[in-house]
Each structure stands twice: as structure tokens, then as C-alpha cells.
Amino acid sequence: MVKKLLIGVVALIAAGAAVAYIQRSEITLAIVEKVANKRMQDPLIALSDGLHVGLCGTGSPFPDPDRAAPCTLVIAGKDMFLFDAGSAAAKQISTMGFSTGQLKGVFVTHFHSDHIDGLGEVLMTRWAQHTEGQRLTVHGPTGISAVLDGFKTAYTADTGYRTAHHGEATMPPELAGANVHEFTVQKGSYTTVLQQPDLLIEAFAVNHQPITPAVGYRINYKGRTVVLSGDTASDEQVKDAARNADLLVHEALSPELVAKLQETAIKNNRSKLAKIFSDIPNYHATPLDVAVLAQQAQVGHVVLSHIVPPLPLPPLREIFLGKAPDIFKGPFRIGEDGDFISLPVGNKEVIYDRR
Numbered sequence: 001m002v003k004k005l006l007i008g009v010v011a012l013i014a015a016g017a018a019v020a021y022i023q024r025s026e027i028t029l030a031i032v033e034k035v036a037n038k039r040m041q042d043p044l045i046a047l048s049d050g051l052h053v054g055l056c057g058t059g060s061p062f063p064d065p066d067r068a069a070p071c072t073l074v075i076a077g078k079d080m081f082l083f084d085a086g087s088a089a090a091k092q093i094s095t096m097g098f099s100t101g102q103l104k105g106v107f108v109t110h111f112h113s114d115h116i117d118g119l120g121e122v123l124m125t126r127w128a129q130h131t132e133g134q135r136l137t138v139h140g141p142t143g144i145s146a147v148l149d150g151f152k153t154a155y156t157a158d159t160g161y162r163t164a165h166h167g168e169a170t171m172p173p174e175l176a177g178a179n180v181h182e183f184t185v186q187k188g189s190y191t192t193v194l195q196q197p198d199l200l201i202e203a204f205a206v207n208h209q210p211i212t213p214a215v216g217y218r219i220n221y222k223g224r225t226v227v228l229s230g231d232t233a234s235d236e237q238v239k240d241a242a243r244n245a246d247l248l249v250h251e252a253l254s255p256e257l258v259a260k261l262q263e264t265a266i267k268n269n270r271s272k273l274a275k276i277f278s279d280i281p282n283y284h285a286t287p288l289d290v291a292v293l294a295q296q297a298q299v300g301h302v303v304l305s306h307i308v309p310p311l312p313l314p315p316l317r318e319i320f321l322g323k324a325p326d327i328f329k330g331p332f333r334i335g336e337d338g339d340f341i342s343l344p345v346g347n348k349e350v351i352y353d354r355r
Contacts, residue, residue: 043097044078050344051076051224053247054355055305056092057084058335061114064310067337068092069114072228072249072305076199076221082106082122083217083228089118090125096338096355101129105194106178107201108140109230110214111147120151124158127176136178139193141185141203141213148180185215188237198222204241206232208283216241222345227299231306233282234289242297246343246350249335250294251306253284254320258309284308291324291332301350302328303335 052075059067069086073093080102082089090100103126109115119138126136138148159176185191185205194201200220208214208231216230218241227242229235229250242248262277285293287304294302311317317334325332331350342351 039094039097042102043099044075044080044102047075047078048342048344049077049222050342051219051221051226051246052343053226053249053303053341054093054096054098055249055303055335055337055339055341056096057086057089058305058307058337058339059086059114059310060306060308061112062309064307064312066312067307067310069118070306071118073098074219074226074228076219079104079196079199081201084109084115084230085119085122086114086116087118090121092337093122096340099129100126101131103130103136104134106136106138107193107203107217108138108144108147109206109216109228110141110208110211111143112211112231115231116147119147120155123151123176123178124155124162127159127171128162130175133175135175137181138178139181139183141215142182143213144182145180148178152177185213190218190241193217202241204237206230206238207235208232211283218242218245224343224345226343229285231283232285234285234293239293239297242294242299244298244300246300246348247303247341248290248294248297248299248301249303249305250290251284251308252287252290252304252320252334253281253308254322255281255286256319256322257316261309280308287321287324288327291328294330294332295328299328299330300348301330301341302332303339303341304333305335307334 054073056073057068057071059069068088070084071086071089071092072083074081074083082103085106093100100122163171163173183191183193185203187205190202190204193203198221202218203215206214206216214230216238217228219226225245226247227245229238231251232238258277258281262274265274265277311320338354340353340355
């Protein structure tokens with residue numbers, strides 16, 4: 001009798017476990033469906049009319065688990081653009097809840113690898129997700145055509161595979177890759193790269209010697225202005241471009257922290273690495289440089305990006321910023337991957353959020 005009772009109890013427990021397991025699976029699948037449904041909705045519909053800046057990559061060539069390579073989304077009204085496409089750009093855009101399929105254009109500042117090595121995946125995923133039948137355009141200074149030719153060659157086989165697998169109606173080969181808009185820039189002047197009703201995107205030369213060409217971008221939409229410095233030392237043209245801008249997104253490097261890395265490399269007989277550490281400060285701006293420039297240009301808000309070196313410990317942020325927040329009188333912050341900054345039209349408000 002006892003044995004039969006025990007067997008019955010075990011059977012009930014097993015049955016309960018089976019039911020719980022089935023329910024757990026059902027709950028998990030329901031969560032997957034809910035998340036996927038949310039991710040597949042158009043994220044642009046809910047945005048207020050204005051300029052929106054999404055930091056999808058605030059890092060640099062340094063390995064950094066917290067920061068992807070340079071990648072900045074700019075949304076003007078309902079049109080979404082990408083500025084630089086470092087590694088993982090496509091994944092970062094998706095992580096923030098957006099789709100590369102909605103990109104209307106890509107803008108490149110210069111051809112350092114950390115700014116372009118995610119471009120192939122951006123082009124591929126944009127082709128796969130775009131539904132409006134418009135080929136993407138990549139804008140960049142002299143030399144961008146050669147860069148795109150390289151990606152076209154590298155992805156030729158993959159493009160063919162995807163068309164063969166999914167069919168031309170789904171993956172039309174004529175929409176693969178991108179059109180190229182190559183422009184020239186002159187120091188001290190502005191080049192109109194894209195002009196539409198209510199939207200103007202201009203490029204200007206910056207000082208990233210010996211890298212040339214290297215540009216920054218000024219974006220104006222319905223009276224709101226955002227300036228992206230690109231990679232540059234402290235530069236008068238950046239200051240001119242940023243004059244009275246609502247938001248300046250500027251690269252920044254800490255010479256003090258990089259010098260510490262150089263000392264460590266020397267102690268470990270890493271002479272080549274030490275030489276690189278000694279070289280890089282001369283073509284980047286410090287947070288103090290940015291603060292002085294922004295204060296003189298009467299910028300509204302400043303966000304630092306392309307952070308060199310990584311800042312894995314909270315106290316490093318204070319060292320990185322130094323006296324910069326004392327110099328610039330407006331909001332001055334270190335950008336983080338996932339930051340989303342909105343500049344609605346009709347006022348001077350700047351709203352910070354996370355995605």
C-alpha cells in the first residue's frame with residue numbers, strides 16, 4: 001500500500017513538473033513573440049518632430065566591452081541617417097530598437113578602419129530589411145568611392161547567395177550595396193552634402209593630420225542644429241561650425257590616461273605599442289579643448305564620444321574630464337552607447353534618454 005502511494009506521489013510530481021515545463025516553454029515563447037512584435041514596429045512613428053541623436057558607438061580602436069566603434073544615428077523628422085559605421089554598427093542600431101532598413105543615407109567622416117569596418121554589414125542588413133525600393137546612398141569625402149568598391153568586391157558572392165536563396169522579389173540585386181556621393185571639402189568653407197525641405201547637412205574639413213580628407217558634419221533641421229566633429233584635434237573650423245549649435249558631439253582623448261598606458265607599455269617592453277600611445281594625442285582633442293571651444297562657440301550642450309582610452313572604473317571618468325566641466329557653463333557629459341538625445345522643433349529643449 002505504501003509502495004503504491006509513493007509511486008502515485010512520484011507520478012503526480014512528474015506530471016506537475018511536465019506541466020510546469022510545458023507552461024515555462026509557453027511563457028518563454030509568449031515573451032519572445034511580445035519582444036519580437038515590439039522590435040518589428042516602426043520606432044520612428046512615436047518620435048516628436050525634431051532632430052534626434054542616437055549614440056550607437058562611442059568607442060575607439062581600443063578594445064572596450066562597454067563601447068562599440070564610432071557610430072551615430074541622426075533622425076531628422078522621420079528620416080534616419082547614420083554617421084560612420086564602425087564594427088558592430090548594424091547590431092548596435094538594432095539593439096537601440098531601430099532598423100538599418102530605414103536608413104536614408106550613410107555619412108563617413110574619414111577612412112580610419114574603426115569608422116568604416118562595419119559598413120559592409122550595414123549595407124547588407126539595410127538591403128535585407130528595406131521595403132521602400134530605394135537604394136541606399138553613402139556620402140563621403142574624396143576616396144569614398146574606392147572604399148565602396150572594396151566592399152562591393154568583398155560582398156559579391158554573399159549578394160549572389162542571398163538573391164538565389166530568397167529570390168529577386170525579396171532581395172533585388174539592383175538594390176544591393178549603395179550609390180556613392182563623393183564630395184570635396186576645403187578648409188574654411190562648407191560643402192552642402194544633402195539638402196531637402198527643412199533639412200541641410202553640410203561637411204567641413206577638420207584637423208586630423210596626417211589623415212586627409214577628414215570631415216565633420218553640421219545638421220540643421222527646422223532651426224535645430226547638431227554638429228558632429230568627426231576625429232579631430234581642437235580646430236577653429238569645428239568652433240565655427242558649432243557656433244550657437246544646440247548640441248555638439250565631439251571626440252575626446254585624455255593625454256594623462258594615454259601617457260599612463262605608454263609608461264606601462266615601456267615597462268613591459270612593448271616598444272611599438274608605446275610609440276603608438278605617444279603618437280595618438282596629437283590628432284585628437286582633450287575634454288578641456290572641447291570645453292574651451294564649446295564655450296567660445298556658445299554651444300548649448302556638449303556630449304563627448306570616441307572616448308580614448310576606455311573608462312572601466314568610475315573614478316577614471318573624473319580624471320578623464322579634468323577641469324572641462326568648470327570651463328563650459330552648459331551641460332557637458334561623456335556619451336554612452338545607447339544614449340538618445342532629442343531636440344524637438346519649436347523650442348530650445350534638449351532631452352536625454354536611453355534606448
